[in-house]
Amino acid sequence: MTAATTKRCLTCGRFRAYEAEDRFCLVCGTDSLDAACACGRPFDYALAEEADLHCPRCGLRLRGRSSEFD
Numbered sequence: 001m002t003a004a005t006t007k008r009c010l011t012c013g014r015f016r017a018y019e020a021e022d023r024f025c026l027v028c029g030t031d032s033l034d035a036a037c038a039c040g041r042p043f044d045y046a047l048a049e050e051a052d053l054h055c056p057r058c059g060l061r062l063r064g065r066s067s068e069f070d
Helices: none
Strands: 004-009 015-020
Touching: none
Parallel strands: none
Antiparallel strands: 004 015
16 A cells, blocks of 8 residues: 655645545546645645645745636
């Protein structure tokens, strides 16, 4: 069994635990999963949070959807 990693869908903005081989978002089905912020900080801190999120390393806003998501 592969260990779960927190990944964020760049389309719908949701964080979920995925296995390393997973490529598609559970919620919207796109193949835009990312395991870390653009600065390289892994998303391991994000699953337990409910409010708007910002990367603790670079300050990038992480919650919210892409403008392309309906």
